[in-house]
Amino acid sequence: MNFKGKPQPVTIPRAAKTLRRTRIQEEKEEQILEAALDVFSASGFRGSTIDQIAEVAGMSKPNLLYYFRTKEAMHRALIDRVLYTWLEPLRAFDAEGNPEEEIRSYIRRKLEMARDFPRESRLFANEVLQGAPHIEDELKGPLKELVDEKAEVIRAWAKSGKIAKCDPYHLIFSIWSTTQHYADFDVQVRAVLGQEHSGEGRFEDAARFLEQLFIGGLRPDRSEA
Amino acid sequence: MNFKGKPQPVTIPRAAKTLRRTRIQEEKEEQILEAALDVFSASGFRGSTIDQIAEVAGMSKPNLLYYFRTKEAMHRALIDRVLYTWLEPLRAFDAEGNPEEEIRSYIRRKLEMARDFPRESRLFANEVLQGAPHIEDELKGPLKELVDEKAEVIRAWAKSGKIAKCDPYHLIFSIWSTTQHYADFDVQVRAVLGQEHSGEGRFEDAARFLEQLFIGGLRPDRSEA
DNA sequence: TGTAATGTTTACCAATCGGTCAAATTATCC
DNA sequence: GGATAATTTGACCGATTGGTAAACATTACA
Numbered sequence: 001m002n003f004k005g006k007p008q009p010v011t012i013p014r015a016a017k018t019l020r021r022t023r024i025q026e027e028k029e030e031q032i033l034e035a036a037l038d039v040f041s042a043s044g045f046r047g048s049t050i051d052q053i054a055e056v057a058g059m060s061k062p063n064l065l066y067y068f069r070t071k072e073a074m075h076r077a078l079i080d081r082v083l084y085t086w087l088e089p090l091r092a093f094d095a096e097g098n099p100e101e102e103i104r105s106y107i108r109r110k111l112e113m114a115r116d117f118p119r120e121s122r123l124f125a126n127e128v129l130q131g132a133p134h135i136e137d138e139l140k141g142p143l144k145e146l147v148d149e150k151a152e153v154i155r156a157w158a159k160s161g162k163i164a165k166c167d168p169y170h171l172i173f174s175i176w177s178t179t180q181h182y183a184d185f186d187v188q189v190r191a192v193l194g195q196e197h198s199g200e201g202r203f204e205d206a207a208r209f210l211e212q213l214f215i216g217g218l219r220p221d222r223s224e225a
Numbered sequence: 226m227n228f229k230g231k232p233q234p235v236t237i238p239r240a241a242k243t244l245r246r247t248r249i250q251e252e253k254e255e256q257i258l259e260a261a262l263d264v265f266s267a268s269g270f271r272g273s274t275i276d277q278i279a280e281v282a283g284m285s286k287p288n289l290l291y292y293f294r295t296k297e298a299m300h301r302a303l304i305d306r307v308l309y310t311w312l313e314p315l316r317a318f319d320a321e322g323n324p325e326e327e328i329r330s331y332i333r334r335k336l337e338m339a340r341d342f343p344r345e346s347r348l349f350a351n352e353v354l355q356g357a358p359h360i361e362d363e364l365k366g367p368l369k370e371l372v373d374e375k376a377e378v379i380r381a382w383a384k385s386g387k388i389a390k391c392d393p394y395h396l397i398f399s400i401w402s403t404t405q406h407y408a409d410f411d412v413q414v415r416a417v418l419g420q421e422h423s424g425e426g427r428f429e430d431a432a433r434f435l436e437q438l439f440i441g442g443l444r445p446d447r448s449e450a
Numbered sequence: 451t452g453t454a455a456t457g458t459t460t461a462c463c464a465a466t467c468g469g470t471c472a473a474a475t476t477a478t479c480c
Numbered sequence: 481g482g483a484t485a486a487t488t489t490g491a492c493c494g495a496t497t498g499g500t501a502a503a504c505a506t507t508a509c510a
Contacts (some may be wrong), residue, residue, distance in 0.1 A: 022505080023458070033508060043355055046272030050439030063458055065499065122354055125409075129350055130268060132412045139416035147417050151450035164441065169418060170434035174403045177410070181402035184350075187357045191364035192372050193394060216389065248485070249477080275468060288488050290469065 029067055032057050033081065034073045038146055041119040044126040045075055071133075079127070079137070089113065090146060090172075095153040100215060101164045103159045103175075107210050110179035115203050121183035147172060171218075178210055214220045227332035230237040254292055257282050258432045261299045264345040270300055270359070279319065285346075295358075304352070304360060307345045314338065315371060315397075320378040324441060332435050335404035340428050372397060388443045403435055
């Protein structure tokens with residue numbers, strides 16, 4: 001897996017002797033991964049069953065296992081596919097841009113992803129929460145490299161006084177956690193806000209608050225110059 | 226369950242005809258809940274098995290089921306016990322105190338809990354992440370009430386100009402998410418920081434950054450007065 | 451249109467799941 | 481010390497788990 005090049009499908013059905021993927025293969029694999037995302041994101045790997053996924057996908061269990069040999073293979077394929085798009089916002093973080101504007105739009109993009117792709121967020125949350133047994137290598141390798149790279153950008157901004165001096169890693173963690181919170185802890189957020197504030201407006205409220213928090217919190221210290 | 230009074234053990238072993246709890250009961254229940262916390266926090270409810278818990282607890286499965294009739298009962302007891310202490314920091318939030326100092330110490334306390342009780346944090350994270358099927362009532366009732374109360378305090382501080390005008394609910398969410406992140410996403414944090422920064426010092430770094438972020442981000446707007 | 455490759459289903463498997471039962475063991479208390 | 485209650489265990493249950501075998505159906509292509 002890599003974080004910089006585009007992901008490519010690698011699944012080869014068990015019975016397929018040809019190398020070319022048929023139309024049916026594409027459709028069914030799509031259908032299965034869609035269902036798997038539903039189930040894995042809601043119950044985690046261990047808590048999910050092939051039968052559940054098969055039911056959601058609307059096909060028989062053996063049929064599903066024709067396309068993905070094992071439960072692990074399905075999970076693996078799903079993670080591979082989602083990981084690339086999930087890091088898109090961080091990758092877009094531009095060293096040449098205006099720091100305040102870059103941070104603002106990073107927050108906004110992450111928040112949009114939490115709103116539009118909550119299952120993807122929960123898939124990762126479940127995985128990491130349970131010790132990341134299937135993606136540890138990706139975290140320690142490519143993810144760390146990407147974060148290291150962007151942390152260096154932030155550090156440079158701080159050094160040149162464009163933003164306040166701060167630990168870039170913990171800044172990134174904070175943006176991750178605050179934004180993904182709205183996907184991962186959705187039930188709690190809804191419960192606390194109550195019905196009256198649980199509409200889609202809450203994402204606008206969240207965006208406004210988070211921008212205020214981060215832009216304000218990172219404003220260059222006035223006591224130095 | 227209540228969030229304001231102290232929790233009290235209510236488990237009654239299936240075979241116990243007396244009302245008094247014996248020494249053995251106390252010890253074994255303690256032992257079981259300790260093991261259950263290990264397992265549930267690592268795999269979520271659906272992903273955990275009674276056999277796993279029994280093994281960790283060092284006793285036979287039927288013996289464990291003698292003290293807790295069902296898997297649900299164990300989970301319930303665990304949640305009940307942990308929920309009270311988990312909200313202690315928010316409860317300590319003092320309307321009469323100095324706003325900046327209250328927020329600072331709230332962050333610090335939450336961060337300390339993430340460091341000292343990561344399993345408890347993950348237990349809730351797993352539960353909420355998977356739709357909070359067992360604690361929905363607690364979230365919508367007592368938790369919401371507690372948060373509502375503290376949100377009002379924050380709103381008053383903002384109104385009187387002691388801190389910047391902001392949405393108090395999203396402020397609380399942000400503190401929750403940023404601090405608990407270090408428990409719930411521990412593997413990821415370690416992976417990204419690398420071995421060199423994954424020691425206990427990272428909690429000091431995190432505390433410093435978060436205080437800077439929140440105190441700076443909530444500083445009363447200088448353009449008003 | 452025939453046929454070989456691809457796709458689907460039914461029936462099934464051993465292992466594990468949550469949980470029960472009755473018998474055996476241990477602690478408690480008079 | 482003996483009766484009685486509390487605790488522990490091994491054997492077991494039906495349901496569900498991940499996964500297989502092989503027969504059957506469909507598709508693609510010459």
